[in-house]
Amino acid sequence: MTPYSLDSVAWDSVAWQESWDRQQEAYLPDREERFAALLDTVAATADGPAPAVLDLAGGTGSISLRVLRRFPYATTTLLDVDPVLMTIARQSLDQRSTVVAADLRSPDWAAGLPRQDYDAVLTATALHWIPRERLGPLYAEIRQVLRPGGVFVNVDTMPDDGLPDLTTKFGDVFRARREARYAAGAVLSWQAWWDHVAADPVLGPLLEQRRQVFADRHDTEWTPPVSWHLDALRTAGFAETGLVWRGARDAAVAGVR
Template identity: 40%
Template sequence: MPQLPAVAPALDRTAVDQWRRSWDGMMAGFLPGVASFEATLPVVAEALAGGEPRRVLDLGGGPGVFAERMAAHWPAADVGMMDLDPVLLALARAGAGGRVRVHSGDLESPWSGAVVADGPYDLVTIVMTMHYLAPERARAVYRAARSVLRPGGLLVVADLMPDSGLVAFADRLAAPGEASAGLAWIRWWEELRCQESLRPLLDERQAIFADRVPAEFAPPVPWHRAAARQAGFGRSGVVWRCGAHAALAAIA
């Protein structure tokens, strides 16, 4: 019999805001130059998609901080996010639920059914999530993203994406704060484990991820461009880079 999801707890809003802020700071260590990426994204999205997006979807959206900022930048847009982690989904619903539609879905399985009712989308973003997936699953995500975008819509994938001429040096281009970010990740989850109200969701999370091992798949840009082309996208190219991290934009 499938395990039923834990009932979402009533969370203290002050604590939720603190956890989401600390998550945001921690993730900045994994994506160097994140502020410049977030400044670049709206310019790129509006230029390539033909104006402000009306429907936006952030895949692997965690506790919803990035989706919430997109909702603030485009107040007329209907912004949604999707994640699998029940703890992060609870934080997203408690902290951003009034401004962001929060969906539960698994990128390692067919997921478009969870979000298609709110589409078709003008913009889909996938930030620091694709590297968790094995190559064939990553290709499937490109195909599914194409299926939920309107013609002319935009997919933006930001992740560890070394330049094809510097793949051999990718390890030397590691973000300066990556090691400390890894420690911050461990501490962040340890602090949440001390919260009695989150224990059912933490147990559910452990059951979901017990047998999952991140693929740590970080191919160079040409791989992503080929995956986008095979999924039915037209033009694609890098619109932002900081060291070994980059953002690829692909037009549906």
């Protein structure tokens, strides 16, 4: 049996999760702080000890894994479209989780979900890839899969409206720090991480499928200020909206159904 046989990928997925976390932390040194804010919000709004959480654009399962550790009776549904990241997620998560392939750019993305009454919908550092004209309608669709009183939290790059110049300077500082870590070999860059994927006997063959999935997408990030997100959440019909976390350039906006 080779180290990369399907029978042993569950063990190898631990290393891939660690590798993904370290690579992401180069971009987001306060990554665990934002995850803690997500989990605290679930704790504050959960209707009982077994919250049902939708991990939206969940990638390798970073949020789901932390939810399941924090809430032993929780269940999660991870939704994503990336075949490489979802393979890592499937081998990392246990029977309390379901992994669903769906494209958030399509209005029918929620059709394959196992339920439509989640206690919480959580997403982190993902929706900046959703086109401008699509994000507002997506917020309204997310509201529809929450139970009354359920909460949606999106944490992403969301500049403070009153600090545009300082936000830019923060970006310069963080970029210089990240490049220094790359140069010292302290952490893998985004491209270097994917180079490791290409060399892996299990994940590497999925890259062509990944290229097809993303072939018609434009790599254009859209990072509107916090005010835009709060307005969009109110327009989508959320009863309460506001911030549950604030970093230098990033924030977590929440909407309660």
